Amino acid sequence: MRTDYHGSSSPNFTNFGRSILSMKRDPVVHSIDPETPNQSTEVDAFQRQVTQRFHDLSAVDSHELLSVSWISKLLDVFLCCQEEFKAILFNNKSAKQPLDKLVSDYYERSVKGLDVCNAIRDGIEQIRQWQKQLEIVLCALDYKKSLGEGQIRRAKKGLIDLAIGMLDEKDTSTANIAHRNRSFGRYQKDSQRVNSLKNFRSLSWSVSRSWSASKQLQAIGNNFFPPKANEIAATNGLALVVYTMSCVFLFVMWALVAAIPCQDRGLQSHFNIPKTFVWGAPILSLHERVLDEAKKRERRNSCGLLKEIFAIEKAANFMNELIDSIQFPIGVDKEEEVRKRANELRVVHGSLKIGLDPLEKQVREVFHRIVKSRTEGLDLIARGHE
Numbered sequence: 001m002r003t004d005y006h007g008s009s010s011p012n013f014t015n016f017g018r019s020i021l022s023m024k025r026d027p028v029v030h031s032i033d034p035e036t037p038n039q040s041t042e043v044d045a046f047q048r049q050v051t052q053r054f055h056d057l058s059a060v061d062s063h064e065l066l067s068v069s070w071i072s073k074l075l076d077v078f079l080c081c082q083e084e085f086k087a088i089l090f091n092n093k094s095a096k097q098p099l100d101k102l103v104s105d106y107y108e109r110s111v112k113g114l115d116v117c118n119a120i121r122d123g124i125e126q127i128r129q130w131q132k133q134l135e136i137v138l139c140a141l142d143y144k145k146s147l148g149e150g151q152i153r154r155a156k157k158g159l160i161d162l163a164i165g166m167l168d169e170k171d172t173s174t175a176n177i178a179h180r181n182r183s184f185g186r187y188q189k190d191s192q193r194v195n196s197l198k199n200f201r202s203l204s205w206s207v208s209r210s211w212s213a214s215k216q217l218q219a220i221g222n223n224f225f226p227p228k229a230n231e232i233a234a235t236n237g238l239a240l241v242v243y244t245m246s247c248v249f250l251f252v253m254w255a256l257v258a259a260i261p262c263q264d265r266g267l268q269s270h271f272n273i274p275k276t277f278v279w280g281a282p283i284l285s286l287h288e289r290v291l292d293e294a295k296k297r298e299r300r301n302s303c304g305l306l307k308e309i310f311a312i313e314k315a316a317n318f319m320n321e322l323i324d325s326i327q328f329p330i331g332v333d334k335e336e337e338v339r340k341r342a343n344e345l346r347v348v349h350g351s352l353k354i355g356l357d358p359l360e361k362q363v364r365e366v367f368h369r370i371v372k373s374r375t376e377g378l379d380l381i382a383r384g385h386e
Helices: 014-020 037-058 068-091 100-110 113-140 151-172 176-177 190-200 214-220 229-234 240-259 280-295 305-325 332-383
Strands: none
Touching: 037 068, 037 240, 037 280, 068 240, 068 305, 068 332, 100 113, 100 240, 100 332, 113 151, 113 214, 113 240, 113 305, 113 332, 151 305, 214 240, 229 240, 240 280, 305 332
16 A cells, blocks of 8 residues: 655744653554454554654654755655555545544645745745855855955855844744744844845745744644544544544644744644554654754754754854954965865755755645645545535
8 A cells, every 4th residue: 555755855842842742652552343354454554654654764863863854754754644645535435424524624734734835945945045155155265266365255254144144034033023024124223234134035935924833833733632432433443544644744844843944933732642653652752852952052042953054053153263263374274274164064055955956846745735635635525425
């Protein structure tokens, strides 16, 4: 039954943390009607595949977790699960209530993820602007050129523009967001900063200025409960498939908001998973590791937990301090140190150059898959009632 999808390849976590910590590593134990062995096999296989996929995601080391490549793998997992979920529903299209309501609720919940996808694409575009600033710095410090005062000044200006943009993005309080205009600009007394921001922050949000990632996650998780025993029995276990897919969807949306810059990233989402679900263990592991990352002192005020964002901040800060200490003419030792720091910036720039475009395509694919699956699913339900 497995369908593989091959894609291109400081937040407030308190409420989310309290509820998800109730998850245990116990096996799934649910009774399914023995008269429907094929359906039972589909349900069990789906839950095993979800477990394995999230186990693979949680097996990465700390250097890969929350990287562009890891987020890409997470979206691959969602797309695979979504396809298998749709296949199960189409294989059991004769099922009626209460499955119809559970499926309809899932699709209505998933629609709330469309704004999240739009906000994440805005965040990716913002990172792409930082990438352009990195290109300016790297061009100024090209290893083929000797380092003179002009090159250092151009690199310094690029670093200042980069720092202004990233600092501005960290200010994500709801009050300030409500006063942003469509081009991200805000009034500044320093005319030089105004001009920098005017050039730097030129794109527009595709979600409203008052939109909140935190509130959207809460809306996705509202009235979200495990299926009751009678619902499981009445649907021959298919209610479990719907609930599993709902949990996968919520976690993926939460992880995207945690990693990528977007409006009001406070993650106050309720996520109660009973101990009877084996796929809860790898999700819990991932959640705990993301929490650990968010609690680090250097990440608490970050505009996103994406590894590449931290790498940009760290390397740019070191380079900025180094350039401030330069006196002309530049000594051999100092020039070697500048080259070394430039190589660090070059590495993170290369990672973004390779990964951002495919990641944006995947987010777009998630958006379209949500729309398409909802249309097909609701049409299937409507035809079943004819």
